[in-house]
Amino acid sequence: MLDLKRITSKDNPVNFMKKTYFIIAIFFSILIHSQERYFLNSDTRLYISPNSSSYLGYFKYGAEVRLLSGAENGWYKVQADNFNEGYVEKKFVATRLNAKDLKIKDAENPILEGGDYYYGGNHLFVLVAGLKARALPDKNSKTKEILFAGDPVAVNYVPKNPDEWVNLNGSFTEEYAKYTLRKFLGPRPDFDILLNDFDKLNTNNITERKTLSERIVELAWNTNYSKLMPAYQRYYEVVKQLNDPKLIADTELNMALAKGLANRKSPEQIAAFTKKAEFVLKGNSTKSLFFTQKELVKIFGSPIKKASIGDECGVYLSDLFYYYPDLEVSVDEKQNKAEIVKVFINENNKLIFNPNVILDYKLSEKAFIEKYGTYLEASIKSPHTYSIFMEYSLLRIIFKDGKLFSVEILFDC
Structure with a gap:
């Protein structure tokens, strides 16, 4: 750090100005350099030193790196996204990627290219169950996500050492970066x-x-x-x-x-099953999800909370939501319109598909699955949550403690 106390009035004013401009120039040079992003326009490796055959790991085309020094004899010292430091040839470093890139293939590079059935970019697969992706390359760092065997994960750089860390998003931004050990990643398990x-x-x-x-x-x-x-x-x-x-x-x-x-039903059978679906809310049958805003308040009273949400897709009637103990509603007050978004199933509310299919608060999760499992979609990543496709939307049905808890109406973005 510059010690300003050492610059006194005894210094030559011209020399003082030169020093000041020099310092400012260096500062802005470093600032501009640090803001520039650099990518690799080919497969390559992270070498221990220039012109060495020894290397720390593999880069895939498109990997981002940080430059740690200027080019020397055709090589840059760089930092990989997992913080490994080493050298790559200058010809492979670019500030942008385009169709004219070198794209030299490394047959030994274990990173898989995009375009397979599972993932569109550079990737590997999770090999173990319940893998913790951490916020930092440290086994004591907080867990950002739990990954499952067979999950594809974005990878642009992998170290040779199986006990080193891999950045699963290839991002230097802390918000998006997440890490796991190399030994837990590889080709898709059979x-x-x-x-x-x-x-x-x-x-x-x-x-x-x-x-x-x-x-x-x-x-x-x-x-x-x-x-x-x-x-x-x-x-x-x-x-x-x-x-x-x-x-x-x-x-x-x-x-x-x-x-x-x-043994899932066909799309036509599922459509027929959901065609006449309706909610019963406080004894009021709602074949449509829509009310006027005045009808809503007349039936349910004033909401316990109003809030605006970020609806980037524009799938809801309005950004303004009314929150009730029984339901959540998107409301356009100017147009006097309201649309049901989520219903909590309780003594007051139930979902009816037909006279013989009634989902109420007494319905157990086990009975629901046994009776209607052939109409459902489900995922291990959202336990006790099930989906049923409708003509223009999707019903997300959630159970808690073995009982039906809520039904949410979702629309494609």
Whole structure:
């Protein structure tokens, strides 16, 4: 840091001005340089030193790097997105990417290119169950996300060392960066191979059977619904060995769901099932989701809260929401219009698909799945949450503590 106290009136004024302009020039040079973004226009490696054959890891085309020094003898010292530091050739560094880029392929680079069935950009797959993606490359850092076996993750740089960290978004911005260890990423796991590996394990090896069956279940969810039943059958063998009543009950629920999802109705059958859906709210039948604003207030009274939301997609009637204990409504006060967005299922409210299909607060999650599982969509990432497609929207049905809690109406963005 510059010590201003050392510049006194005894200094030559001309020299003082020169020093000042020089310092300012350096400052702005550093500022401009730090704001510039740099990308690699080809596959390459992060070398330990210029012209060395030893390297720390692999870059994929499009990876962002930080420049740590100016070019020397055709090489830049750079920092990778996981904070590894090393060297890359100057010819591979650019401030933007375009069609004329070199794009030299590295046959040994383990990062997969975009365009496969699972992901559009540079990526690898999660190999283990319940993987924690952390805010910083530190095992004690907070968890940003839980990833599942078979999840594709964006990767632009991977270290050779399996015990080093990988930045899953390739971003230097702390808000978007998240990290996991290299050893937990690789080519997409093969479901049938994992099943075969599980079946070969000694039945007394409960620890390995549990670990492998968890991976199999997560990978099944990341493959297709037809894989869920064989996955849960293996997992159920293990949870019975563990003799955990809650785990057994949860697995039996998921097995019922797997059976329904594997035998989903056709889109035409689902459309027919939902065609006459209506809510009953405080004894009022609502074949339409719309009220006038005045009708809304007459039936439900003044809302307990009003708030404006950010509706970037413009799918709601208005940005203004009325919040009631029973429901949430999008309201356009000027146009005297109101649209139901979310209904909490309780003694006052229920959802009716037809006279024989009534979803009320007495409906258990188990009964719901057993009766209507063939109409549902579901995901391991949103447990106890189910979706039913309608003609122009989607119903998101949520259970809490085994009972129907709420129904939300969602529209495509």
